[in-house]
Each structure stands twice: as C-alpha cells, then as structure tokens.
Amino acid sequence: MIKRKLIVIGNGMVGHRFCEKLVEFGGTDKFDITVLGEEPRRAYDRVHLSEYFADKSADSLYLCSPDWYRTNGIKLLLSEPAIS
Ligand SMILES: Cc1cc2nc3c(=O)[nH]c(=O)nc-3n(C[C@H](O)[C@H](O)[C@H](O)COP(=O)(O)OP(=O)(O)OC[C@H]3O[C@@H](n4cnc5c(N)ncnc54)[C@H](O)[C@@H]3O)c2cc1C
Known part of the structure; x- marks a missing residue:
C-alpha cells in the first residue's frame, strides 16, 4: 500500500x-508522517514550565524519550519552521 x-x-x-x-x-x-517543529527541543510540558525554575530539570519536562519518534516510524525535524 502506498x-x-x-x-x-x-x-x-x-x-x-x-x-x-x-x-x-x-x-x-x-x-x-513528518513533524516540523520550529523549536530546537522536542515536545515538552508547557503547563509545568514554571516548575523549571523550582526543582524540575528541562529533561523531566519532555513528553517522550529522545527516540520515541524514530522508534514509532515518525520523522521529527526540529529547528525547522514551516514557512510555506
Ligand atoms: C508557563 C505556562 C503555563 C501554563 N499553564 C497552563 C495550565 O496550568 N493549564 C493549562 O491548561 N494550560 C496552561 N498553559 C497553556 C498550555 O501550555 C497551552 O494551552 C498548550 O501548550 C497548547 O498546546 P499547543 O500544542 O496547541 O500549542 P503550543 O504548546 O504553543 O505548541 C505549538 C508548537 O508549534 C510550534 N510552531 C508554531 N508555528 C510553527 C511553524 N510554522 N513551523 C513549525 N513549528 C511551529 C511552536 O514553536 C510550538 O512548539 C500554560 C502555558 C505556559 C507557557
């Protein structure tokens, strides 16, 4: 199937x-599937972003492991804004 x-x-x-x-x-x-993200980081928990300034590390805010997209056959391109 194509x-x-x-x-x-x-x-x-x-x-x-x-x-x-x-x-x-x-x-x-x-x-x-290809995901274009303009930010340099993969998806993170913005709702708890303020906690970064308390006790949470940037890594603990990520919503998935570094290889989640690749493992699931999805191409993730970061620092790549869609411009047209
Ligand atoms: C500090 C903070 C606290 C919050 N607290 C709460 C809370 O307590 N409860 C609550 O319900 N909500 C809260 N929110 C709001 C919540 O984070 C947003 O509702 C939620 O992030 C929206 O998700 P989204 O994926 O639609 O948008 P976003 O999280 O804004 O994600 C959109 C993504 O698309 C990217 N993007 C945009 N244009 C392009 C483009 N042209 N090409 C490629 N990528 C692009 C952006 O860089 C971004 O990464 C909070 C937000 C902040 C900042």
Whole structure:
C-alpha cells in the first residue's frame, strides 16, 4: 500500500498528543508522517514550565524519550519552521 504523506506542523503538546494517537490507531501504517517543529527541543510540558525554575530539570519536562519518534516510524525535524 502506498502511504499518503502527512505533515504535522508544530511539536507542542497538541502536536505530540496527535502523534501518539496516530501511533495508537495505526496511522503510521497508512501515512508517511513528518513533524516540523520550529523549536530546537522536542515536545515538552508547557503547563509545568514554571516548575523549571523550582526543582524540575528541562529533561523531566519532555513528553517522550529522545527516540520515541524514530522508534514509532515518525520523522521529527526540529529547528525547522514551516514557512510555506
Ligand atoms: C508557563 C505556562 C503555563 C501554563 N499553564 C497552563 C495550565 O496550568 N493549564 C493549562 O491548561 N494550560 C496552561 N498553559 C497553556 C498550555 O501550555 C497551552 O494551552 C498548550 O501548550 C497548547 O498546546 P499547543 O500544542 O496547541 O500549542 P503550543 O504548546 O504553543 O505548541 C505549538 C508548537 O508549534 C510550534 N510552531 C508554531 N508555528 C510553527 C511553524 N510554522 N513551523 C513549525 N513549528 C511551529 C511552536 O514553536 C510550538 O512548539 C500554560 C502555558 C505556559 C507557557
């Protein structure tokens, strides 16, 4: 089966959750998925961002492991804003 291309713009909390759901419901079998994130870091918990200044480290705020996207067959491109 030829996979259709799916581009997810933004690797924020919603974009990441969307990818998790795609994986959960077999979306990676149907789509060739690429995520474009303009930030240099992968998705992190913005809701608890203020806690970075208390006791949380930047690493503990990440929503997934460094290899989650690769392991699930999704191409994650960071520092890559969609411009057109
Ligand atoms: C300090 C702080 C505390 C918060 N506390 C709460 C809380 O207690 N409860 C609550 O409900 N909400 C809270 N929020 C709000 C919550 O973080 C947002 O509602 C949530 O992050 C929205 O998720 P999102 O994925 O839609 O957007 P975002 O998290 O903003 O993610 C969008 C992503 O897309 C990227 N992007 C944008 N344009 C492009 C482009 N052209 N190309 C590539 N990438 C692009 C951005 O860089 C970003 O990484 C808080 C926010 C902050 C900053």
